[in-house]
Amino acid sequence: MEEFAALLDRLVLTPSRNGKLTLLSDYFRDTPDPDRGLALAAITGDLNIANVKPAMLRTLIAERMDEQLFAYSYDYVGDLAETISLVWSADEPLRSNSVPTLGDVVTALERASRSDAVRMVEKWLDQLDASARYALLKLVTGGMRIGVSARLAKQALAQFGQVDVTEIEELWHGLTPPYQPLFAWLEKSAEKPESLSAAPFRPVMLSTPLEEPDYSRINAGEYVAEWKWDGIRVQLTSERGQRRIYSRTGDDISHAFPDIADYMTFEGTLDGELLVARSGDNEMEIGAFGDLQQRLNRKTVSAKQLESHPAFVRLYDLLVDGGDDIRTLPFAERRTRLEAFAKQLEPTRFDLSPLIAYDHFDDLVELRKTPPHPIIEGLMLKQRSSTYVPGRPKGPWFKWKRDPFIIDAVLVYAQRGHGKRSSYYSDYTFAVWTGPETEPHLVPVGKAYFGFTDEELKQLDAFVRNNTTERFGPVRSVRAEPQHGLVLEVAFEGLNRSKRHKSGVAMRFPRISRLRWDKPPIEADRLETLEAMLRDDQPLV
Structure with missing residues (x-):
């Protein structure tokens, strides 16, 4: 020990x-x-x-x-x-x-x-x-909270054994603690273990952000465009009688999505975006990320959840077609095979991510500004000649997310962090104004725990301790009045209507982008500002 x-x-x-x-x-x-x-x-x-x-x-x-x-x-x-x-x-x-x-x-x-x-x-x-x-x-x-992900631990194994981390990731789900055959191989005292896992995980290919120096590279002859959907990336593998749904980091999440696994009657490996649907007034529509969270991180899923939040996968790529590993083929060829492969699948559970027609880069600029659905985060741009390479190579695939939304909000609650932040108030709830302008009051609209530097964390912690009005266990209520309080500039990726939040809105990936020590709280944004950002077709979460 x-x-x-x-x-x-x-x-x-x-x-x-x-x-x-x-x-x-x-x-x-x-x-x-x-x-x-x-x-x-x-x-x-x-x-x-x-x-x-x-x-x-x-x-x-x-x-x-x-x-x-x-x-x-x-x-x-x-x-x-x-x-x-x-x-x-x-x-x-x-x-x-x-x-x-x-x-x-x-x-x-x-x-x-x-x-x-x-x-x-x-x-x-x-x-x-x-x-x-x-x-x-x-x-x-079981709660380590030491700043080490499973992926980083596997990379350390690769460094220890001087092998590629993808070799370890492809073996991982066939291994069990305490991994003695794995260590024997890494120490060069035994042969590489046979993968005992049917339907193994295959490390995913990731994209890099599209930035201005690379704009000139994008043309319709070399790159195809797809929408970037706001779900979670998954890999579906069905081989040798085993069916597994993996997250992008290789975690087996099959148990949470039996409504997908039941329809994985194919032989092969697919790459796609896991989304959920919800009942609209007339038909099923794509749910927001908040809907998907109702299904994630659960050991079991109830019949009610299966009915209210049915899952489906929007397919991006085909890695294994039957017994044929096609990752070394160009994307254009894999896409052609994916289109044929998808015809055998249940259409209510699997559909193809559509390719977006464009002639010039300026067309993509406009499409990125006004996507056709609120659950779209931006664009994906994939080189037609790109092979499927694990990791994040620069150039073959780009993601071009929409610019974040930014508002000014007022700090109202703070909670202690975990691990090395356990001595600091580092999780912050923020609010905007609502009600008559003569008698405004604050309504919480989100919570963030990153985006600031270590020095700013110390400043925030000191402000919380010096302006506490009430304590609720590890949570403190912070003084927030029209002329006294702290304004936070908050950036976020998207916004949905919400019946679970008093404000009626739910933010996607909020983060603190700046501390506005110069701004009195009364000058922070109002709820009407957020409501104006919502589109008429925004789903309710």
Whole structure:
């Protein structure tokens, strides 16, 4: 546990991506099996310790500490595992020879009942120092929050073994913790593992933003244009009797979309955009991203959700046609084969992303300004000769998103962050004015937690602490009056009507673009400004 705890500490305190890669690669080299594989599984979210729950940990700490004092401590720290690790008072002194390894902990918990597991955790908390207690609690609750994605962990494996990360991604879903055959291959002491996964994930090809120096490259003879839809990118693979729906990062999300998987009767691999429909007045229409969120990140989906938010996939590309891997063919040829392939599919669940006719680049400029549907984010531009290459190569594919909307809003609530931000109020709810101009009041319209620098975070945190009017656990209400408060310039990608929000609107990807210390709150925007941005055909979420 001590080595794992040291790794987590260093990862949290290392801001750079390359620094994190080096830390992980060194850990994989220096740590024996099975600990390194179990640590990897914990970081990627593939280690599930089901018999220890946060509520059980709260019960444990209540036996050792006054509940109100713990509540105050938790409010200050903002993270359950970190708070318990800091305030835990051991019943016995620390003995170095009693410290368990990561493998000891996982093996014991996998075999234990719930009642035994919680007492095991209690015993280990007595034996470990604060750093290792934190690592243990993060391990059993599954919420690492250390700034390392599953993709970054796989890239660290690739760096450790000096192989291409795509080789690891294509193997990943056929592997299980603690990944000993994988590590043996990476250390050159064994052959590459056979992919045991039917319907494997194939790393996706991504686009780069289109910027002004590249405008001259775009012409109808070399690039095709498609709409960029506001859903989530997915890969559909049906092979050897297995059907899997993957996110762009390789997460298997099939369980959340049985209404798609049931119709994957083909043999091959498709690339597309997952969207949901919703019932309109006369027909089914494409739902906003908020509708799609009703289906995401769920272990199961109810019959009611399947009926109210049916899913479908707008197809972009064909990677495997039957048993034929066609990723090395030019996009134009893959598109021709995709059009033929799509004819065998259920039309209510799969349709083709239409190609957009244009003659000159100026035509695309106008199309980008006025897309035909509110769920369109912009344009995709794909080189006709491009092969399907994993990663984000510069040039073959461009995305040209619409310019963000910008409003001025007033900070009204702040909440503590997580991980390295747990000591700061870093999640901000903002509002605009509504009501009569003689008696205006603020109505919340969104929440953002990025877009500002570390120095601005300190300024925001200080403002929140110095202008708190009420406390609600980890949330503070911030003073916001016509002549006293903080105006935030907020950028966002889109706007939808919403019956779930008091304001009647829901923002897509809001972020703080500037702090307007110079502007009195009364000069922030009104709700009417946002309502004017809504189109008449905007869906309700």
